[in-house]
Amino acid sequence: MASLRTRRAFRRLEVEARRQQLLETGARLFTERGYEDVSMSEVAAAAGISKGLLYHYFPGKRAFFAATLEAAAQELRALTVTDPDLPALEQLTAAVDAYLGWIEAHSESYARLLHSAGALADVASLVQRVRDETAERIVAGLGGDEPSPALRCAVHGWLWFMDGACLQWLQAGREPPRERLRELLVGTLAAAAGLAV
Amino acid sequence: MASLRTRRAFRRLEVEARRQQLLETGARLFTERGYEDVSMSEVAAAAGISKGLLYHYFPGKRAFFAATLEAAAQELRALTVTDPDLPALEQLTAAVDAYLGWIEAHSESYARLLHSAGALADVASLVQRVRDETAERIVAGLGGDEPSPALRCAVHGWLWFMDGACLQWLQAGREPPRERLRELLVGTLAAAAGLAV
Numbered sequence: 001m002a003s004l005r006t007r008r009a010f011r012r013l014e015v016e017a018r019r020q021q022l023l024e025t026g027a028r029l030f031t032e033r034g035y036e037d038v039s040m041s042e043v044a045a046a047a048g049i050s051k052g053l054l055y056h057y058f059p060g061k062r063a064f065f066a067a068t069l070e071a072a073a074q075e076l077r078a079l080t081v082t083d084p085d086l087p088a089l090e091q092l093t094a095a096v097d098a099y100l101g102w103i104e105a106h107s108e109s110y111a112r113l114l115h116s117a118g119a120l121a122d123v124a125s126l127v128q129r130v131r132d133e134t135a136e137r138i139v140a141g142l143g144g145d146e147p148s149p150a151l152r153c154a155v156h157g158w159l160w161f162m163d164g165a166c167l168q169w170l171q172a173g174r175e176p177p178r179e180r181l182r183e184l185l186v187g188t189l190a191a192a193a194g195l196a197v
Numbered sequence: 198m199a200s201l202r203t204r205r206a207f208r209r210l211e212v213e214a215r216r217q218q219l220l221e222t223g224a225r226l227f228t229e230r231g232y233e234d235v236s237m238s239e240v241a242a243a244a245g246i247s248k249g250l251l252y253h254y255f256p257g258k259r260a261f262f263a264a265t266l267e268a269a270a271q272e273l274r275a276l277t278v279t280d281p282d283l284p285a286l287e288q289l290t291a292a293v294d295a296y297l298g299w300i301e302a303h304s305e306s307y308a309r310l311l312h313s314a315g316a317l318a319d320v321a322s323l324v325q326r327v328r329d330e331t332a333e334r335i336v337a338g339l340g341g342d343e344p345s346p347a348l349r350c351a352v353h354g355w356l357w358f359m360d361g362a363c364l365q366w367l368q369a370g371r372e373p374p375r376e377r378l379r380e381l382l383v384g385t386l387a388a389a390a391g392l393a394v
Contacts, residue, residue, distance in 0.1 A: 131361075149372035150381055157362030157385070164328075164357025165350040175346035184347055184392050188354070191388030195381050 019057055022047055026068045031109040035065055069126045072109065076102055076130070088141060089186070096185050099162070100178050107170050114163055131159045142193050154196035158189045216254055219244055223265045228306040232262055266323045269306065273299055273327065285338060286383070293382050296359070297375050304367050311360055328356045339390050351393035355386045 025047045029038045040061050044051040058064035079098040082091035103110045113123060138155045139147045162185055169181055176184075222244045226235045237258050241248040255261035276295040279288035300307045310320060335352045336344045359382055366378055373381075 149366075149369050150377055152369060153362040153365045153373065153378060154381055154385070156365035157358040157381075160357035160361025161354040161385075161389075165354030168350045168353035169346075172346050172349060176350065180347055181350060184351055184354075184389065187392040188351070188358075188385065188389045191392070192358075192381065192385045195384040195388070 018049075020071075022049075022054065022057055022064075023068050023071045026064055027072060027109065030065060030068060031106075031112060034112070040064070066126075069113075069123065072106075072113075073126055073130050077133070080134075089190070091141070092189065093182065093186050096162075096182050100166070100182055100185075103166050103170070104174070104178070111167060111170055114167060131156070135159055138189075148196065150196040151193060154192040155189075158192055161185070161188060215246075217268075219246075219251065219254055219261075220265050220268045223261055224269060224306065227262060227265060228303075228309060231309070237261070263323075266310075266320065269303075269310075270323055270327050274330070277331075286387070288338070289386065290379065290383050293359075293379050297363070297379055297382075300363055300367070301371070301375070308364060308367055311364060328353070332356055335386075345393065347393040348390060351389040352386075355389055358382070358385060 022043070026038075026043055029043060029046060038061075040054055041051050043064070044054040047054070054064075058067060076099070079102055080095040082095050084091070086094075113127065135152070135155045138158075139152055142155070143151045165181065165185065169175070219240070223235075223240055226240060226243060235258075237251055238248050240261070241251040244251070251261075255264060273296070276299055277292040279292050281288070283291070310324065332349070332352045335355075336349055339352070340348045362378065362382065366372070
């Protein structure tokens with residue numbers, strides 16, 4: 001009985017590890033060539049499994065694509081979680097730095113995600129959901145129990161600012177240096193929130 | 198001969214007026230129901246002309262749609278042109294105010310445009326072109342002959358800030374009041390540009 005339970009637990013781990021591996025393979029292929037040009041057969045071949053087994057994990061290409069996006073969003077969220085006991089400015093600086101680090105490591109996915117947001121409803125709603133969740137976290141941190149409408153505008157605006165500034169940064173060959181960009185981002189939120197209070 | 202020239206000039210005016218009327222009809226229908234759900238037959242019927250005549254003005258639905266977007270972009274550009282002899286802050290305030298006025302008057306088109314940017318390559322490239330042109334104007338005004346990479350990031354970021362803040366503003370039932378939002382927008386650009394110099 002214990003042995004059966006152990007085998008089941010092991011099997012669950014195997015399934016989860018395989019799922020992760022498939023998501024990574026998918027993220028790489030979708031990033032390299034775009035959603036339209038990647039087939040489920042190619043994903044299966046690249047992952048070294050049968051197409052049937054791939055469909056056992058994900059019911060279709062659209063669901064598979066959505067899962068790769070969801071995994072990226074979770075990774076980003078986990079990276080930007082900060083220690084609530086630190087001073088607000090330190091938390092913000094750490095989160096912005098983690099965000100920039102993720103963009104540096106995934107610059108192609110990032111640019112493709114933003115440029116194609118809307119091309120696929122999944123991407124657009126994911127980008128919007130990540131922004132909304134992040135905005136809520138920041139607004140709660142800055143505005144206490146009753147944030148003003150102006151503060152909400154400032155924080156939502158700033159999350160867009162981040163993406164606009166980061167795309168320009170990538171396009172300009174990562175100039176200015178990352179630390180300089182981080183200062184600009186953090187300082188702009190501080191200024192906008194100050195104006196909105 | 199003079200009479201023929203007059204008739205030709207009159208005919209050109211008629212053609213241009215008809216084209217404008219068709220663009221306005223198209224903009225209204227595309228805004229109300231979205232690109233996919235509007236047919237050229239409907240546009241012709243709504244404008245009170247034959248489908249054949251509509252195709253005489255625009256070779257296809259895609260080209261017609263692109264022309265309606267181009268007309269909106271030109272309208273927006275004309276509205277936000279400012280008097281270069283005024284102080285920079287006054288010019289900025291006037292341009293931001295004109296932008297907000299346009300958004301108030303076309304709130305549905307505006308939200309649809311941004312939410313669907315990417316869904317159609319035409320929309321995405323138009324939004325990007327308008328941002329790039331506007332960024333160039335602002336960077337030139339702020340940065341003189343040799344704008345720094347940080348200033349470019351700040352200005353591009355701020356144009357995204359505008360749209361993020363304005364979408365949030367519309368979603369919150371136009372709260373805070375427009376003057377307050379304008380102050381936030383203008384102040385944030387001033388702060389971001391100051392941080393970037």
